[in-house]
Amino acid sequence: MKPLTLKAYGFLLPALLIFALSTFLPVVQAFFLSFTRYDILNLPQWVGLVNYQRLWADSLFWKVLGNTLIYLLGVVPALVILPLGLAILLNRSLPFLAGFRVLYYIPVIIPMVIAGVTWKWVYGERGLLNGLLRASGVVEVAIPWLTSGGSLFAVMLVTVWKGLGYYMVIYLAGLQGIPRPLYEAAALDGADGWRKHWFITVPLMRPYILLVAVLSSISAMKVFEEIYVMTRGGPVNNSKTIVYYLYEKAFTNLELGYACAVGIVLFLILLAFSLLNARLSNTVASMQG
Amino acid sequence: MVRRRHFLMGSAVFLGSCGANTTADRPLEFWTMQLKPEHTALLEATLAAFSRQHPEAGTVKWVDVPWADMEKKILSAVAAGTAPDVANLNPQFAVKLAQRQALLDLESQVSAPDKARYFPNFWRANALNGVTFGLPWYVSTQVTIYNRDLFKKAGLDRPPATYPQLRRDAQAIRAKTGKYAFLPTFDTGQILESWVKMGVTLLGPDHKAAFNSPEGLAAADYYVGLYRDGLIPRETLTEGHRKAVELYQAAESALLLTGPQFLQSISRNAPELAEITGVGPQISGPNKKTNAAAMNIVIPKATSRPEAALQLALFITNDQNQLALAKAGNLLPSTRKAARDPFFTTAGADAATEGRVVSARQLDTAEVLIPPFDNLDQLQQMVYEELQLAMLDKKSTAQCLKDAALRWDTLA
Numbered sequence: 001m002k003p004l005t006l007k008a009y010g011f012l013l014p015a016l017l018i019f020a021l022s023t024f025l026p027v028v029q030a031f032f033l034s035f036t037r038y039d040i041l042n043l044p045q046w047v048g049l050v051n052y053q054r055l056w057a058d059s060l061f062w063k064v065l066g067n068t069l070i071y072l073l074g075v076v077p078a079l080v081i082l083p084l085g086l087a088i089l090l091n092r093s094l095p096f097l098a099g100f101r102v103l104y105y106i107p108v109i110i111p112m113v114i115a116g117v118t119w120k121w122v123y124g125e126r127g128l129l130n131g132l133l134r135a136s137g138v139v140e141v142a143i144p145w146l147t148s149g150g151s152l153f154a155v156m157l158v159t160v161w162k163g164l165g166y167y168m169v170i171y172l173a174g175l176q177g178i179p180r181p182l183y184e185a186a187a188l189d190g191a192d193g194w195r196k197h198w199f200i201t202v203p204l205m206r207p208y209i210l211l212v213a214v215l216s217s218i219s220a221m222k223v224f225e226e227i228y229v230m231t232r233g234g235p236v237n238n239s240k241t242i243v244y245y246l247y248e249k250a251f252t253n254l255e256l257g258y259a260c261a262v263g264i265v266l267f268l269i270l271l272a273f274s275l276l277n278a279r280l281s282n283t284v285a286s287m288q289g
Numbered sequence: 290m291v292r293r294r295h296f297l298m299g300s301a302v303f304l305g306s307c308g309a310n311t312t313a314d315r316p317l318e319f320w321t322m323q324l325k326p327e328h329t330a331l332l333e334a335t336l337a338a339f340s341r342q343h344p345e346a347g348t349v350k351w352v353d354v355p356w357a358d359m360e361k362k363i364l365s366a367v368a369a370g371t372a373p374d375v376a377n378l379n380p381q382f383a384v385k386l387a388q389r390q391a392l393l394d395l396e397s398q399v400s401a402p403d404k405a406r407y408f409p410n411f412w413r414a415n416a417l418n419g420v421t422f423g424l425p426w427y428v429s430t431q432v433t434i435y436n437r438d439l440f441k442k443a444g445l446d447r448p449p450a451t452y453p454q455l456r457r458d459a460q461a462i463r464a465k466t467g468k469y470a471f472l473p474t475f476d477t478g479q480i481l482e483s484w485v486k487m488g489v490t491l492l493g494p495d496h497k498a499a500f501n502s503p504e505g506l507a508a509a510d511y512y513v514g515l516y517r518d519g520l521i522p523r524e525t526l527t528e529g530h531r532k533a534v535e536l537y538q539a540a541e542s543a544l545l546l547t548g549p550q551f552l553q554s555i556s557r558n559a560p561e562l563a564e565i566t567g568v569g570p571q572i573s574g575p576n577k578k579t580n581a582a583a584m585n586i587v588i589p590k591a592t593s594r595p596e597a598a599l600q601l602a603l604f605i606t607n608d609q610n611q612l613a614l615a616k617a618g619n620l621l622p623s624t625r626k627a628a629r630d631p632f633f634t635t636a637g638a639d640a641a642t643e644g645r646v647v648s649a650r651q652l653d654t655a656e657v658l659i660p661p662f663d664n665l666d667q668l669q670q671m672v673y674e675e676l677q678l679a680m681l682d683k684k685s686t687a688q689c690l691k692d693a694a695l696r697w698d699t700l701a
């Protein structure tokens with residue numbers, strides 16, 4: 001190795017050490033603990049694969065994994081498509097655009113706890129939504145948004161509402177990087193608005209679409225605060241997701257070994273997503289290059 | 290070189306001082322649950338009096354922790370070896386620590402005369418498998434807080450005393466005012482306690498489920514019926530005690546089944562509502578049992594000063610100090626002598642004092658209806674989950690009981 005390279009690694013070493021201690025060590029620890037029975041208060045006891053065997057047979061684990069998957073399938077397409085549409089609309093030179101951009105971004109800066117509590121009021125039996133629906137004659141009896149089997153979908157709507165502005169900003173950055181002459185050339189060739197979007201905007205926005213898909217997938221897999229604030233996983237585990245289940249096992253039931261096994265499964269799923277992202281990104285790059 | 294030597298010497302002195310800092314030169318650490326700022330002056334005076342009377346124990350460092358954070362904070366402190374010497378917990382959580390041998394067994398540490406000061410029921414509420422893991426502190430017995438205006442509008446003149454009456458009142462209130470009678474809370478032991486009052490035996494002597502019985506079916510059916518008939522809010526399934534208080538304070542429900550200490554917050558948050566609030570005795574069943582909830586004082590096993598910690602725990606929970614705290618917080622003491630004070634028998638014109646007297650009157654007979662046992666929280670979770678499935682019409686009540694019993698027996 002060249003002396004200059006060695007020197008560079010020397011400078012990197014402190015940061016790498018901190019990174020290893022704060023990021024990799026907990027993962028290794030969690031992996032180790034997933035093979036133990038551990039309750040925080042007493043030393044971990046090695047139990048081998050027991051936690052993973054239990055996980056396999058745990059119907060609630062499969063239910064929460066299923067819920068998480070439903071959440072992912074509901075939230076990700078919405079968060080990929082809707083912000084792109086909004087960004088295209090807000091990328092024009094129309095009046096009050098700055099105001100609209102701020103308006104859509106406001107939910108992003110509201111802490112999730114506050115948003116969750118507010119939406120609980122909105123969804124309440126005597127809340128705003130039921131009030132509007134009843135006043136307009138759409139329904140006669142209040143819809144139990146958060147207290148029925150459909151509570152997960154009600155929470156998904158809040159996640160979409162809150163994430164819209166964030167992903168829109170990512171798309172806006174991408175849109176502003178598309179060279180204007182491409183649209184002008186397409187216009188000269190007689191392309192209308194839809195064709196321009198379909199043949200210029202969408203292909204050139206692919207890296208951003210992929211980025212948003214991966215980011216929103218990872219955050220959907222890790223959803224916790226919305227559930228904690230709005231439904232506590234209920235009713236009857238209908239809105240319980242994998243991270244909420246992990247939290248419950250670790251801090252309510254004090255089954256940290258088991259919770260770590262759940263965490264490792266989540267880690268593997270997220271790792272698969274990240275690898276898929278890298279693969280897709282490379283494919284897109286080679287297509288474009 | 291000289292500088293390096295100085296550094297090493299300094300480090301050695303620092304490390305040495307860390308190691309030496311274990312007993313007399315370290316104040317006792319005492320954690321409470323959300324007593325600041327209302328009781329700051331009282332607690333500080335009590336702890337100062339303790340230090341004066343027990344100079345050998347030294348000073349006390351008081352740390353007040355919010356309710357919601359206590360479990361996490363004490364767990365991480367115990368795990369990190371930085372547990373307080375003395376802590377205030379509730380038995381439901383203390384039992385989790387006791388189950389994992391993290392608390393000192395006080396059974397043999399406390400003298401017979403000291404034990405005799407407490408109500409026996411409350412003393413027993415802190416025992417698990419023959420180990421006494423805490424001293425009783427302040428207690429409360431549930432009362433029936435009701436909105437007199439809503440009752441009047443519903444054509445009712447007094448709060449319900451039994452569960453069948455509660456159902457009849459709920460129907461009248463819903464029909465005539467459009468409001469709900471109450472919100473049963475699934476985040477507390479309230480529903481299971483009411484089952485015991487309705488005559489249900491939860492567990493048999495072998496610790497196996499005994500609630501899958503005709504009494505259990507009637508008790509479960511009671512709540513399933515309330516829900517399916519629209520007599521309790523849909524939010525019952527996802528909300529808890531906090532929502533019940535909110536609904537009452539917003540005059541959206543006519544009843545609040547809780548401790549009398551909540552009357553103070555009603556007076557503070559909704560003074561107009563406090564004026565039309567009345568208090569009745571706890572709703573009970575055919576066996577006339579009434580429930581009591583107790584706070585306790587525990588000593589983590591990790592304390593380096595167990596004798597001084599026990600002195601402090603006994604001091605905090607003695608007659609005089611319990612009486613002072615009960616007077617300040619509209620609470621009830623767990624010691625018999627303090628409970629005989631006229632403060633608990635003289636009712637005033639306001640709901641808060643009325644509630645105190647009603648609650649105190651129940652002290653002699655009230656019990657902790659669900660005493661601590663291994664995996665209590667899991668039983669509660671299993672029964673409530675199954676009950677909710679029946680409420681949502683996903684299964685019959687009989688099936689829900691059968692499944693809850695099966696789940697419990699598999700765990701037990």
